Amino acid sequence: MNENLFASFITPMMFGLPLVTLIVLFPSLLFPTSNRLVNNRLISLQQWMLQLVSKQMMSIHTTKGQTWALMLMSLILFIGSTNLLGLLPHSFTPTTQLSMNLGMAIPLWAGAVITGFRNKTKASLAHFLPQGTPTPLIPMLVIIETISLFIQPVALAVRLTANITAGHLLIHLIGGATLALMSINTTTALITFIILILLTVLEFAVAMIQAYVFTLLVSLYLHDNT
DSSP: OOSOTTGGGSOOEETTEEOHHHHHHGGGGGSOOOOSSSOOHHHHHHHHHHHHHHHHHHTTOOHHHHTTHHHHHHHHHHHHHHHHHTTSTTOOOGGGOHHHHHHHHHHHHHHHHHHHHHHOHHHHHHTTSOTTOOGGGHHHHHHHHHHHHHHHHHHHHHHHHHHHHHHHHHHHHHHHHHHHHHTTOHHHHHHHHHHHHHHHHHHHHHHHHHHHHHHHHHHHHHHHTO
8 A cells, every 4th residue: 555554543634724623523423312202223222332331330339439420421432433433444533642542531530539539538548558568668659659540541541542553553554465465366365355354343342342441440440539
């Protein structure tokens, strides 16, 4: 293929203006809403999936933690739909941008941590020093726990970015190899095409799993601080 390997990760522009805002808002238009008494099958399936995921995530939370349910469901819908739309040809995946993922992870993590320090100050401070720690190791453990606390949003963002980017790069490379092999060896090209189809199916699963993992980790951080 003639285009750059990382061309699909470049922010699309039109008339010199970035289209990221429109791309980020577009997935929200794909979820239908209905005011009817009896919903159709698509909306019923959507509501059933949301209820299933919300029950799994909210079952461990207290009453205060359950107030975040709407935000968590909106987050998993946004990340999942964005990841899936990025698998379409000639599309752009905003979740491959580390800056955007950090923009989601840092406020959510900070909100959970601030909530913990406000409502459970002693318990939150106790996380910095495990019980029964020898006195000479106290300064070192406090530093380690502090670093591990501040690394949480970075780990959230990097995990999502790395998984989505790696899948897109593999699809791009195998697709280019399939096109190149078509004029050389048809049998080998057919094998690589089958691998490409299987990888695409796997990437669909990864797109949904990564959305669930990101939201679940945010939910666990919230659970530890409420």
